[in-house]
Amino acid sequence: MERSPIEEIKSRLDIVEVISSYLPLKKCGANYRTLCPFHSEKTPSFFVSPTRQIWHCFGCGKSGDVFKFVMEIEGIEFGDALRILAKRAGVELKPVSPEYQKLKTERQRLYEICELACKFFEKQLEGKTGKEVVKYLVERGISEESIKKWRVGWAPETKRSLVDFLSKKGYKRDEIEKAGLVIKSETHEYFDRFRGRIIFPIFDINSQVIGFGGRIFKKEQGAKYINTPNTLIYDKSKVLYGLDKAKVEIRKKNFCILVEGYTDTILAHQAGFENTVSVSGTALTQYQLAILKRYSDNLYLAFDMDIAGDFATKRGIDLAQEAGFNIKVLILPKEKDPADIISKDPKEFEKIVLNAIAILDFYFQSAFSNFDKNTLEGKREILKVLLPVIKRVENKVEQSFWVSKLAKELDTREESIWEELEKLKLEERGIGLEREEEKILQRSREEVLEERLLTLILKFPDNLNLIDENSFSFFSQKGREVLESLKIKNKELSLETKEYFDILSLRAEVEEIEKEKVIPEIKFCLREIKLIKLKKELEKASKELKKAEEEKDEKRIKALIEKISQISKNLSKL
Numbered sequence: 387m388e389r390s391p392i393e394e395i396k397s398r399l400d401i402v403e404v405i406s407s408y409l410p411l412k413k414c415g416a417n418y419r420t421l422c423p424f425h426s427e428k429t430p431s432f433f434v435s436p437t438r439q440i441w442h443c444f445g446c447g448k449s450g451d452v453f454k455f456v457m458e459i460e461g462i463e464f465g466d467a468l469r470i471l472a473k474r475a476g477v478e479l480k481p482v483s484p485e486y487q488k489l490k491t492e493r494q495r496l497y498e499i500c501e502l503a504c505k506f507f508e509k510q511l512e513g514k515t516g517k518e519v520v521k522y523l524v525e526r527g528i529s530e531e532s533i534k535k536w537r538v539g540w541a542p543e544t545k546r547s548l549v550d551f552l553s554k555k556g557y558k559r560d561e562i563e564k565a566g567l568v569i570k571s572e573t574h575e576y577f578d579r580f581r582g583r584i585i586f587p588i589f590d591i592n593s594q595v596i597g598f599g600g601r602i603f604k605k606e607q608g609a610k611y612i613n614t615p616n617t618l619i620y621d622k623s624k625v626l627y628g629l630d631k632a633k634v635e636i637r638k639k640n641f642c643i644l645v646e647g648y649t650d651t652i653l654a655h656q657a658g659f660e661n662t663v664s665v666s667g668t669a670l671t672q673y674q675l676a677i678l679k680r681y682s683d684n685l686y687l688a689f690d691m692d693i694a695g696d697f698a699t700k701r702g703i704d705l706a707q708e709a710g711f712n713i714k715v716l717i718l719p720k721e722k723d724p725a726d727i728i729s730k731d732p733k734e735f736e737k738i739v740l741n742a743i744a745i746l747d748f749y750f751q752s753a754f755s756n757f758d759k760n761t762l763e764g765k766r767e768i769l770k771v772l773l774p775v776i777k778r779v780e781n782k783v784e785q786s787f788w789v790s791k792l793a794k795e796l797d798t799r800e801e802s803i804w805e806e807l808e809k810l811k812l813e814e815r816g817i818g819l820e821r822e823e824e825k826i827l828q829r830s831r832e833e834v835l836e837e838r839l840l841t842l843i844l845k846f847p848d849n850l851n852l853i854d855e856n857s858f859s860f861f862s863q864k865g866r867e868v869l870e871s872l873k874i875k876n877k878e879l880s881l882e883t884k885e886y887f888d889i890l891s892l893r894a895e896v897e898e899i900e901k902e903k904v905i906p907e908i909k910f911c912l913r914e915i916k917l918i919k920l921k922k923e924l925e926k927a928s929k930e931l932k933k934a935e936e937e938k939d940e941k942r943i944k945a946l947i948e949k950i951s952q953i954s955k956n957l958s959k960l
């Protein structure tokens with residue numbers, strides 16, 4: 387029988403490889419572990435099992451297979467995860483197969499539209515104006531190879547050529563609008579959003595086109611850059627331009643260079659700094675920082691920073707500092723951006739990267755060069771800049787280093803700096819994201835106890851005889867099935883229980899417990915489980931008894947009294 391696409395994909399992909407393209411996995415015995423991306427934690431409790439091809443977090447309780455992981459981490463539906471993984475595995479999803487039709491989601495239509503639009507823009511480079519665009523880009527230092535790699539294109543100066551092209555391919559006007567590629571005029575006419583612009587496609591982490599940035603070309607009017615508005619598949623506050631091409635290098639080099647625009651990013655990659663990404667038209671957001679954190683804790687900023695002005699940039703840096711990034715700053719020559727420097731001499735840029743300075747040093751340097759430390763007013767301004775950044779330093783040793791440096795340079799006592807620091811209240815931040823992400827699965831005490839007991843039995847199977855078959859009824863359906871399968875060899879597990887069994891086995895593998903504690907703990911769990919169950923039954927029977935008494939149902943009253951005394955007897959035996 388032919389395998390389903392899902393099975394085929396699973397057999398071709400290794401879960402460890404897929405997950406490690408998102409998270410840094412460390413080997414831990416037969417398994418891999420890392421910090422959980424789905425809840426915040428300081429010690430890693432997220433495990434991946436290569437033998438079982440599953441992942442599980444012991445902190446928040448989330449778990450699943452490779453599909454579930456991609457759905458959770460990308461925040462997408464099953465159909466989209468299926469397409470991403472099919473592409474990765476090289477499995478073709480046949481358009482005729484019912485699975486494919488079912489999963490053709492709205493998101494997928496938008497991906498298709500963006501991909502077609504990207505091809506359309508690329509094709510336009512072959513035309514007359516397109517060739518001028520290529521010439522212009524090459525003059526700016528972008529090689530033809532880079533143009534191809536980053537799929538740069540040209541949107542012609544016509545009103546509707548893209549809309550017409552996509553309509554002919556069978557996409558509806560409102561779908562094209564939802565992809566952010568057209569604007570509807572007041573007279574309900576549709577126009578291409580991008581006209582007469584150099585197009586930089588924006589990719590998601592899997593290199594799928596999700597939006598576009600358009601730079602003005604040979605025109606005086608209009609904004610220098612326009613971007614796709616937020617759509618179902620594109621949210622500018624969540625995207626880092628170039629991350630799909632940079633992620634491996636960021637992890638390898640263990641730092642990420644952050645620049646400001648498309649051309650800076652492309653040129654940096656071209657010059658061998660493939661660990662470079664940029665934000666498109668926003669200051670750094672918490673969401674972007676959380677993504678970067680999966681790859682490295684070290685962030686190098688390569689853009690013009692004015693500590694007095696540019697509030698948005700400063701705010702992004704504050705967020706990064708609070709998120710625990712080690713931040714360094716590339717000191718660029720005045721009025722120059724990375725593109726200028728790299729296009730002239732990549733070696734020069736390399737030197738700048740090597741000489742990056744710590745963000746606190748940068749703040750010190752700029753504060754002391756902008757204000758006069760010998761006047762009271764100057765001192766005040768310097769404190770205004772430096773106190774909040776020192777306050778944000780999480781490491782206490784490091785913090786006292788900066789406090790004493792500041793005291794020395796201002797020629798004042800450290801105590802007074804500490805006092806000022808104490809008084810300072812930082813702006814409340816981090817609303818939303820953290821809390822939203824911290825969805826820890828609520829489990830009842832019985833579930834926790836049962837899981838603990840079964841884990842210990844799987845780890846030390848000799849102890850199975852501590853659970854006599856009369857006790858099986860105290861377990862959940864899944865738990866009972868697991869116990870039965872251990873007693874009776876070769877018993878087939880249901881699909882749901884199989885998953886449960888895998889997670890328990892993974893738990894057993896990573897469990898560390900002293901041998902002499904095992905039996906007492908199993909006994910403890912079993913007794914607690916029984917206690918909870920019996921108390922519940924007792925409560926239920928008492929309620930029923932009350933009802934029966936009200937209804938004067940003598941027969942039932944008698945039966946219930948008997949039942950209650952039986953439960954009480956069992957309870958006293960525990």
Ligand SMILES: [Zn+2]
Binds near residue numbers: 425444445447
């Ligand atoms: Zn977790």
